[in-house]
Amino acid sequence: MITDRTSWAVKGADIVSELMTLINVTDEEKDLLKALQATAREQSPGLLDAFYGRLLSHGNTAEYLRNVPLEHLHATLTNWFLDIFSGDYNEQYAQKRLKIGQVHVHIGLPVRYPLAMIDVIMQYGEQVTKASSNPALAFVAFKKVLSLDIAIFNQAYEDNQLKYLAEMVGGERLARLLLSGNG
Ligand code: HEM
Known part of the structure; x- marks a missing residue:
């Protein structure tokens, strides 16, 4: 039997404050990313081509894109990418x-699928950071913020599984024990 963990009580937007402490993006790193937002915008058409080109060339992923206007996907992914270079990773950012x-x-x-696509994001992120006054540190910062995003993205999946399992078994604690294989 595993013991209860304090991390189990961290919910919603508090998750980002917790992860920010863990990942520790410094003010210098935030400033470096912010200074790159215009470059990120310039590079985003290349990112969109690579990202949706890959998803559309694979049957299992293309299926999801069939009835969604590509302009909508382009606009939302561009904004998502530019937000990584916002320099401000607060509660509102986490909720979004x-x-x-x-x-x-x-x-x-x-x-x-989203996790596999991080490869493309990483490639373009690295490309953008090459325009920085301090490319090495800007890339370190980019990887930190991207890790934060990957963690939050996964959290949405985990929250959903926990929510439904907790409803089925009558409580989150039991749901966590079951998901950990200790139920
Ligand atoms: C790094 C990975 C990904 C990122 C950052 C990303 C980003 C986004 C964003 C920002 C939106 C708009 C969400 C909103 O309306 O608030 C979106 C919507 C969408 N994404 Fe992704 N996405 C990723 C991976 C994927 C993959 C792998 C697929 C499909 C194979 C996909 C399919 C879609 C679809 C279909 C929508 C529109 C959903 C709807 O409006 O009904 N995404 N994505």
């Missing part, structure tokens, strides 16, 4: 990112 994760949960998309 959690909601984006939830959108993907609700379309029945297996989490492996």
Whole structure:
């Protein structure tokens, strides 16, 4: 039997404060990212081509994009990418990112696909950071903020599983024990 953990009590937007402490993006790193927002905008058409080109060339992922206007997807992914270079990763940022994760949960998309697409995001993020006054530190900062995003995205999936399992078994604690294989 596993013991209860304090991390189990961290919910919603508090998750971002907790992760920010864990990941520790410094003020210098935030400033470096913020200074790159215009460059990120310039590079976003390339990112969109690579991102949707890959998803559309694979049958299982293309299926999800069939009835969604590509302009909508382009606009939302561009904004998502530019927000990484906002330099401000507060509660509002976390809520927005959690909601984006939830959108993907609700379309029945297996989490492996968004996770696999991080490869493309990483490539373009690195490209953008090359224009920085301090490319090495800007790339370190980019990876930190992207890790934060990956964690929040996953959290949306986990929250959903926990919510339904907790409803079924009559409590979150038992749901956590079951999900950990200790039920
Ligand atoms: C790094 C991975 C990804 C990121 C950052 C991302 C980002 C976004 C964002 C910001 C939105 C708009 C959400 C909103 O309306 O608030 C969105 C919507 C959407 N995404 Fe993704 N996405 C990712 C992966 C994927 C993958 C792998 C697929 C499909 C194979 C996908 C399919 C969709 C669809 C269909 C919508 C529109 C949902 C709707 O409006 O009904 N996404 N995505």
